[in-house]
Amino acid sequence: MSVDTDEIAVNGKVKWFSRDKGYGFIHDPKSGVDRYFAVSDVVGADLPRDGDVVTFLATVGEKGPRATKIRIASAPLRATFHDQRADRHERHGHYRDDRVTCPSCNRRMVPRLVTYQGEAQKSLCPFCGATYRRFNTLQTAITITVAVIILMLFFFSR
Known part of the structure; x- marks a missing residue:
C-alpha cells in the first residue's frame, strides 16, 4: 500500500x-x-x-x-437529528412537544401503549414502568352498560 x-x-x-x-x-x-x-x-x-x-x-x-x-x-459536539429538527421547527413556530410528565418518576416522556387483542389497555412510562393512563375499552364499556341496565331493571321491577 x-x-x-x-x-x-x-x-x-x-x-x-x-x-x-x-x-x-x-x-x-x-x-x-x-x-x-x-x-x-x-x-x-x-x-x-x-x-x-x-x-x-x-x-x-x-x-x-x-x-x-x-x-x-x-469530535466537536454535534446536535442530534432530533435537536436539529426541533430547532428548525421552533424557528418557524411549528414546534410541538408531545411529551408528558410521568406522575411516578417526574421525567418527561412519551408514554408507551399497551394493547390486548387489538384494544388499547393502558399507557406506561418507558423509564419507570408506571401506568400513566388506563383506557376504557369497548369490553369495559359494555360491561358497565349491562350492569347499569340490570340495576335499573332491578329497581324498576319493584
Whole structure:
C-alpha cells in the first residue's frame, strides 16, 4: 500500500470525508499537506466526520500523501437529528412537544401503549414502568352498560 516505509504519527483535522464515496482528506498541520484516506484506513467502528481531530500515521502512497491507521481523537459536539429538527421547527413556530410528565418518576416522556387483542389497555412510562393512563375499552364499556341496565331493571321491577 505505501511506497515509503517511514511512518510518522501525526494529529490532524478531517478536512472532508464522504461516507457515500468511502474516502476523504485530512489536513496535516506539520507538513501543511492534505492527506488522502479511505474507509479501510480507519481503526474502530466510528467513521470520522468533517472537523474531527484524528491521529494517524503519515505515509506516502503510490499517488501521493496518505493517512493510515486513523483514530478519532476528539469530535466537536454535534446536535442530534432530533435537536436539529426541533430547532428548525421552533424557528418557524411549528414546534410541538408531545411529551408528558410521568406522575411516578417526574421525567418527561412519551408514554408507551399497551394493547390486548387489538384494544388499547393502558399507557406506561418507558423509564419507570408506571401506568400513566388506563383506557376504557369497548369490553369495559359494555360491561358497565349491562350492569347499569340490570340495576335499573332491578329497581324498576319493584
